[in-house]
Amino acid sequence: xxxxxxxxxxxxxxxxxxxxxxxxxxxxxxxxxxxxxxxxxxxxxxxxxxxxxxxxxxxxxxxxxxxxxxxxxxxxxxxxxxxxxxxxxxxxxxxxxxxxxxxxxxxxxxxxxxxxxxxxxxxxxxxxxxxxxxxxxxxxxxxxxxxxxxxxxxxxxxxxxxxxxxxxxxxxxxxxxxxxxxxxxxxxxxxxxxxxxxxxxxxxxxxxxxxxxxxxxxxxxxxxxxxxxxxxxxxxxxxxxxxxxxxxxxxxxxxxxxxxxxxxxxxxxxxxxxxxxxxxxxxxxxxxxxxxxxxxxxxxxxxxxxxxxxxxxxxxxxxxxxxxxxxxxxxxxxxxxxxxxxxxxxxxxxxxxxxxxxxxxxxxxxxxxxxxxxxxxxxxxxxxxxxxxxxxxxxxxxxxxxxxxxxxxxxxxxxxxxxxxxxx
RNA sequence: GGCGCCUUGGCCGAGUGGUUAGGCACAGGUCUGCAAAACCUGGUACACCGGUUCGACUCCGGUAGGCGCCUCCA
Numbered sequence: 001x002x003x004x005x006x007x008x009x010x011x012x013x014x015x016x017x018x019x020x021x022x023x024x025x026x027x028x029x030x031x032x033x034x035x036x037x038x039x040x041x042x043x044x045x046x047x048x049x050x051x052x053x054x055x056x057x058x059x060x061x062x063x064x065x066x067x068x069x070x071x072x073x074x075x076x077x078x079x080x081x082x083x084x085x086x087x088x089x090x091x092x093x094x095x096x097x098x099x100x101x102x103x104x105x106x107x108x109x110x111x112x113x114x115x116x117x118x119x120x121x122x123x124x125x126x127x128x129x130x131x132x133x134x135x136x137x138x139x140x141x142x143x144x145x146x147x148x149x150x151x152x153x154x155x156x157x158x159x160x161x162x163x164x165x166x167x168x169x170x171x172x173x174x175x176x177x178x179x180x181x182x183x184x185x186x187x188x189x190x191x192x193x194x195x196x197x198x199x200x201x202x203x204x205x206x207x208x209x210x211x212x213x214x215x216x217x218x219x220x221x222x223x224x225x226x227x228x229x230x231x232x233x234x235x236x237x238x239x240x241x242x243x244x245x246x247x248x249x250x251x252x253x254x255x256x257x258x259x260x261x262x263x264x265x266x267x268x269x270x271x272x273x274x275x276x277x278x279x280x281x282x283x284x285x286x287x288x289x290x291x292x293x294x295x296x297x298x299x300x301x302x303x304x305x306x307x308x309x310x311x312x313x314x315x316x317x318x319x320x321x322x323x324x325x326x327x328x329x330x331x332x333x334x335x336x337x338x339x340x341x342x343x344x345x346x347x348x349x350x351x352x353x354x355x356x357x358x359x360x361x362x363x364x365x366x367x368x369x370x371x372x373x374x375x376x377x378x379x380x381x382x383x384x385x386x387x388x389x390x391x392x393x394x395x396x397x398x399x400x401x402x403x404x405x406x407x408x409x410x411x412x413x414x415x416x417x418x419x420x421x422x423x424x
Numbered sequence: 425g426g427c428g429c430c431u432u433g434g435c436c437g438a439g440u441g442g443u444u445a446g447g448c449a450c451a452g453g454u455c456u457g458c459a460a461a462a463c464c465u466g467g468u469a470c471a472c473c474g475g476u477u478c479g480a481c482u483c484c485g486g487u488a489g490g491c492g493c494c495u496c497c498a
Contacts, residue, residue, distance in 0.1 A: 006428090009428090026498090028498075029498065035498090037498085038498075066498095069496090069497095070496075070497080071497080071498085140495095147427090150427065150428075150493075150494085151426090151427045151428065152426075152427055152428095152493085152494065153426065153427075164496090170495085171495075172495085173495055173496065174495090174496060177496085197496070198495095198496060198497080199495095199496085219498090220492095220498065221428085221429080221492060221493080222492060222493060222497095222498060223493090223498070224427095224428080224492090224493065225427080225428095225493055225494060225495085226493090226494080226495045226496080226497090227495095227496095227497090227498085229495095230495080230496095250429085250430095250491090250492085251491085251492065251498095253491075287436070287437070287447080288436085288437075289437085289438085291429085292429090292430075292437095293429085293430080293490095293491060293492080295436080299435065299436080299448090300435085300436060300448095302448080303435075303436055303447070303448045303449085304436090304447095304448095306447080306448055306449090307447060307448075310447075310448090313461065313462080316461075316462095317461080317462065333438090339438075341436090341437055341438060341446090341447095342437090342438050342439080342445085342446085344437095344438095344446080344447080345437080345438065345445065345446035345447070346445095346446080347446095348446060348447060349446075389457080392457075394457055394458070397457085397458090398457095398458070398459085401458095401459080401460095410460070410461095411459095411460085412459085412460050412461060413456070413457095413458095413459080413460080413461095414461085419460095419461085421460085421461085
């Protein structure tokens with residue numbers, strides 16, 4: 001099993017089964033309803049987890065939730081804890097509705113404060129961090145390998161806003177921030193009252209779950225710098241190997257533009273689920289490679305929906321054996337950098353119900369094999385239509401078909417009678 | 425300015441140094457009372473310019489265009 005590794009900039013081989021494969025995927029900051037782009041690392045993580053398990057790996061997936069940070073304070077002044085709790089519920093509900101099951105653990109930053117504080121203490125003890133007026137900063141200059149993940153050269157990094165006068169070096173980043181007026185959540189540490197910085201929580205939570213070394217760290221490609229660079233620096237500063245393989249998924253775009261609030265083109269996961277349904281959404285994700293940007297548009301969604309209908313049709317038809325080696329080709333596609341578009345293309349060739357169902361189940365799409373039962377009134381209409389056809393009263397038969405369609409069903413004539421299929 | 429990634433037929437999207445990707449859409453056909461579904465048939469595309477090679481969409485270099493990130497901000 002090979003996966004592209006941001007750190008080594010090449011395809012790296014995973015250890016042979018049973019592994020273990022311990023995976024940590026960065027989750028959302030809970031200050032608003034998650035947008036559909038936030039679902040991509042969740043979906044990829046769950047699929048990979050499911051795939052590795054089926055291949056005999058001891059795969060474990062941890063997906064964190066960032067429930068304390070500036071965005072949350074800004075979004076709900078004085079009530080950030082309530083907002084975080086509510087938005088966490090939204091996130092669990094929306095990702096749950098994807099129907100992929102759950103990661104093995106979903107730690108929250110606010111429930112990991114002791115581990116975070118301990119981590120910072122270690123960094124201070126080894127001189128990799130320093131406290132200033134209640135803030136604590138990581139001393140980048142003391143970690144020479146800084147930049148190894150992103151390839152950023154520090155002398156070329158753009159200086160953004162006015163650097164904090166508390167920093168020894170403008171490149172240093174916060175591990176802990178002293179509490180400010182109006183902030184309603186804080187914790188006490190030896191250097192003062194405050195709350196954790198953004199990057200430290202992931203190092204602390206990942207190592208709390210897995211120990212100082214684990215196999216895979218995932219997240220959106222926008223997290224490479226500075227977030228993941230900083231995580232790596234913190235952990236390796238303490239001599240921890242940390243993640244071996246870094247997976248960064250491409251972002252969602254709307255016709256070439258990044259999905260972002262500033263562009264005004266955000267679609268929430270909730271909206272996407274309500275409008276298109278989980279199967280179509282999953283097929284859209286499945287049809288694009290995890291590392292590539294993905295166009296989220298009515299056109300690409302409609303194509304995904306059509307794919308889904310295509311699979312449903314297969315299950316409505318007779319099961320036929322798939323040529324020898326089909327499953328092996330499918331496996332090979334996934335073993336090669338988890339190439340789901342390639343794997344999906346292969347599935348379109350299959351007519352073997354059992355095999356196809358098995359493959360679709362890996363991606364939470366086994367429901368495509370299930371034909372819902374028509375309600376009694378629709379069945380009654382279909383039976384009346386059958387009688388009309390037998391009497392060659394085709395005007396009545398066509399009228400009944402139209403009526404069946406108005407109930408959201410489609411009547412098809414098959415060899416031994418009729419078939420009722422939901423209209424999509 | 426720096427770092428990284430991308431550019432395939434109407435659309436989405438794989439892949440390979442010389443051989444059909446697949447899906448969607450479209451057209452014709454078979455089937456059907458009519459349909460639907462299914463099946464059959466129909467397009468050799470790979471940003472541009474050089475180079476390497478017997479031969480490149482596939483390797484190398486450059487150009488153009490697009491995308492992400494560049495420190496407290498997913």
